[in-house]
Amino acid sequence: MPELPEVETTRRGLEPHVVGTTLREVIVRRRDLREVIPESIAQAEGRRVLAIRRRSKYLIVDLNDGSSLLIHLGMSGSLRVIPPSEPWKKHDHVGLTLSSDLQVRFHDPRRFGIVLHLSGGDPLAHPLLGNLGPEPLEDDFTVETLVNACAKRSIPIKVAIMDAKTVVGVGNIYASEALFRAKILPDTPANAVSKSRLKRLTQAIRDVLSDSIAEGGTTLRDFLKSDGEPGYFRQKLFVYDRKDEPCRVCRTPIRHAVMGQRSTYWCPKCQK
Numbered sequence: 001m002p003e004l005p006e007v008e009t010t011r012r013g014l015e016p017h018v019v020g021t022t023l024r025e026v027i028v029r030r031r032d033l034r035e036v037i038p039e040s041i042a043q044a045e046g047r048r049v050l051a052i053r054r055r056s057k058y059l060i061v062d063l064n065d066g067s068s069l070l071i072h073l074g075m076s077g078s079l080r081v082i083p084p085s086e087p088w089k090k091h092d093h094v095g096l097t098l099s100s101d102l103q104v105r106f107h108d109p110r111r112f113g114i115v116l117h118l119s120g121g122d123p124l125a126h127p128l129l130g131n132l133g134p135e136p137l138e139d140d141f142t143v144e145t146l147v148n149a150c151a152k153r154s155i156p157i158k159v160a161i162m163d164a165k166t167v168v169g170v171g172n173i174y175a176s177e178a179l180f181r182a183k184i185l186p187d188t189p190a191n192a193v194s195k196s197r198l199k200r201l202t203q204a205i206r207d208v209l210s211d212s213i214a215e216g217g218t219t220l221r222d223f224l225k226s227d228g229e230p231g232y233f234r235q236k237l238f239v240y241d242r243k244d245e246p247c248r249v250c251r252t253p254i255r256h257a258v259m260g261q262r263s264t265y266w267c268p269k270c271q272k
Contacts, residue, residue: 001172002073002077003170003174003217004056004136005212006073006217007073009216010078010079011052014104017081018081018098019050021048021049021098021100022046022047022098023044023049023098024046024097025096026097027097028093029092030111033093033111033113033115035116040119041117043067043117043119044117049062050063056164058070058071058114062123066120069116070118070128071106071113071115072114073113074114075110075112076109076112077107077113078107081102082105083101084101086105089107090109091111092107093106093115094115132164133149133164134167136167136209141167141205146161146202147195149163149166149167149190150166150190150191150198153191154190155190156187156260157179157190158175159190159260162175169209170209172262172264173237173241174208174209176239176264176266177238178201178204178208179204180267181208181238183197183272185271186259186266186271187257187264211233211236216233217233240265241265243256243265244256247267250269252270254266
């Protein structure tokens, strides 16, 4: 599933091609994604793109009439910038043809993605975005916010940091990787992690997300950047998807378990 680094990589890839152009045509080949694509999306035609923002794992495309497009890549989605003449693939569901004679095409084999048209108002107030926690790469994500989020919760720390009300965008891959960098076992109760260790974890979350963005995200199965290339952070993963392989630090075999219904990886020697 594309996580924050993959969505931010997509945003950065789209921005120079899309911002300032006009949506000449909106093509919808299949509407039944996780939420049905509304008929009102046709109203985006003829509108100029003012900006592309990211909130958590959502992209917000701001248009000059005050409306916006809200996009989520789901489990297997990607957005590519291509010539409109390129043949449509089986799972290409939406195409945004630009005045620059390029097209942004939404590809989503599993159809868990979202493409909505919001007619006006603040998109950040939309129900999908209104109750989200702080952005991990912004100043409002601090050790104090993490301490407060964990103080009364006995759930595993990995589950806690994957909760979007604690901090947004820390999905399964980066939760395991951040906990490895912070040297914390993933099943440690959140309220048992000391402030000093949560300080390490706060920085580890920032670092692993920033490092992944610098590498274009992580491609495990479906994710492709806007230019059709994979992300390269997989080669730098310390624990995720490395069951029984030697730890890159101490050579101890990496362990795996299901935690909170998600695959979890850790080093039993490096993490305490």
